[in-house]
Amino acid sequence: MIKLRQLILIILLLSIISCIEKEKQQETEETDSTKLNQGIQIGQFDKINSKILNQERKLIIYVPESVNDPKRKRKQYPVVYLLDGVYNFMPFVGMLKQYSEMNDTKILPEMIVVGIENADFKSRMMDFSPTTDGNPKQYGGGEKFLSFIKKELFPYIEENYSGSNNRTIIGHSFGGLVVMNALTNHSEMFDNYLMIDGSLYFDNELFLKNSKYSLKDKDLKGKNFYIGIANTATYGSSLESIKSDTIQANRYVRHSLNLVNQINEMNTGLNMKWKYYENDTHGSSAFLSQLDGFRFFYSWFEFKKEQYYRSKYFIPKTKEDRFANLTELHFENVSKKLGYNFKPEKDWVSGYAYSLNSFQNQPQQAIETYKLNIKYYPKTPSVYKDLADFYLSQKDTSNAIVNYKKALTFEENVSINDTLNKIE
Structure with missing residues (x-):
């Protein structure tokens, strides 16, 4: 009888020890999970219900570190509106933090970054294109998209995130059409326009040949425009040869150079700068164009x-x-x-x-x-x-x-x- 009692006691003790170990393991797992969730965060997700677009649009937003410090928080911050938000967000914010917040650099002002996510690829084509190019099911929503940014997104950011009227728009590739449409027909929307390898071939070179989308006779004094051009040309091509050739693969470079020449011949007051990134591709040129573009836009900020x-x-x-x-x-x-x-x-x-x-x-x-x-x-x-x-x-x-x-x-x-x- 005594041995049975001892056996039962041993089983109870082992059960208690097992429960304690499981609790410790669970606590460890929860602690590890908490640590993982406390990783580096550089943005926050938000969304806005657009009546103009008749859809919910997702945003990813970065606010400067000083926003969380009552002693350093400013009443307003410049705002960057970043197209293709998810794709471009992390590298851009990393660059901005380095030049505005890290090691007292202060070459750029602290800014709010609003990455505008695309609903999907089809929506991207519709939102970014200013005309239908003969295909209204795929293209032509550019005006509505800019209206959404101006009438709904601007007020939302300025009310909820201390955004100011000092605004920059960044568009890469097909997103360059949005930049050009805003600069051409809605120049009051932004102070700074950054186009990286823009798809200027669209709709029979719309922004190069159509007078409605030309910068000619526009008053753009006080506006800044930076054009980044990647080396997407065929091997052996030079900037001089590209200007006059008809090689299909060279059209990105050729069209951007044509735009630069047109602007130089116009009396618009536009403050423009461009750069050819000979050692970079269509994709890799984005980071360098953003860095150079913002140092150009805010060249007066550094003391x-x-x-x-x-x-x-x-x-x-x-x-x-x-x-x-x-x-x-x-x-x-x-x-x-x-x-x-x-x-x-x-x-x-x-x-x-x-x-x-x-x-x-x-x-x-x-x-x-x-x-x-x-x-x-x-x-x-x-x-x-x-x-x-x-x-x-x-x-x-x-x-x-x-x-x-x-x-x-x-x-x-x-x-x-x-x-x-x-x-x-």
């Missing part, structure tokens, strides 16, 4: 004169070259170009002010820059505290007290009160 102050020994000879003045003028220009107020980040300005004193040994310039930060952020207590701390380090107690007290008018701060009690 290049900031480099003066990377030298410890730079001393401005004129008032215009003083750091605060250079900063203010640069960001005024950026704001004008973007179409809305764009100011430098608060911590960036205070960091430079500190450096001007500690690195360049120019305390007066430091004061000017701290005060510029107050001009940018007049209701933020930390900018007054930064200036007060600086005055205190310079033994200027009276000015330190004034600015500490100003900071306290916006927010109570125990540390500031303690400092005031010590110095007053």
Whole structure:
């Protein structure tokens, strides 16, 4: 009887141990699953119900990292509308992050990217083509597609994602027809137009030969157009030979060159640049065209004169070259170009002010820059505290007290009160 009881006890113990092990295994699997779900995410899926297209359209959207930081979030961001959204999204966003967010590069502004997914291949052909080319069942929905973007997608992005009116459209291959149709007949929609190896052969070279779709006599001042041309020509062809040959395989290159020549002969005010990517194919040229195109579109964004102050020994000879003045003028220009107020980040300005004193040994310039930060952020207590701390380090107690007290008018701060009690 005792042996039976012992056997039952052993079986119960083994069952309990087995259950514990299973629970541990399940917890491990759930933890591993959670870790997998916490992988790198660079976009979020969304959708919009379009009455114009009479269908639901899927979107994949990237928002800059600063959107999730209350101290750095901007009220508005430029928006990139990316055709063939899924295909182009990841490489484009990777490039944009590198040039706008990584390692304080700041060559491009942070932007929202809206990848517009195609419903299917048939829908792509219909949406991207401005005319029917004699086949209304397959082509001709381009005007309706642009109407959807303008009347439904623009308001949706601007309301839900802090998108601004500074807009860029990117179209590759057949998507280039959308870019050309927008530039030709709806130029108010975008500031920047990027066409990569556009299918300009469509409908008997519509955008090269049809006056309704010509850029001639259009006022395109303030608009930017970048054309990327891949090397899809036959072996042995050169740019000069392609211009005059009739080889079918060379038509992508030839038509793009013809468009460039036409635009150069027109007085439209269009700011255009193009590049022939001799070492790249129809597909691989997309990434480089986007990189070069955006550096062309936003060539004015990088604060290049900031480099003066990377030298410890730079001393401005004129008032215009003083750091605060250079900063203010640069960001005024950026704001004008973007179409809305764009100011430098608060911590960036205070960091430079500190450096001007500690690195360049120019305390007066430091004061000017701290005060510029107050001009940018007049209701933020930390900018007054930064200036007060600086005055205190310079033994200027009276000015330190004034600015500490100003900071306290916006927010109570125990540390500031303690400092005031010590110095007053």
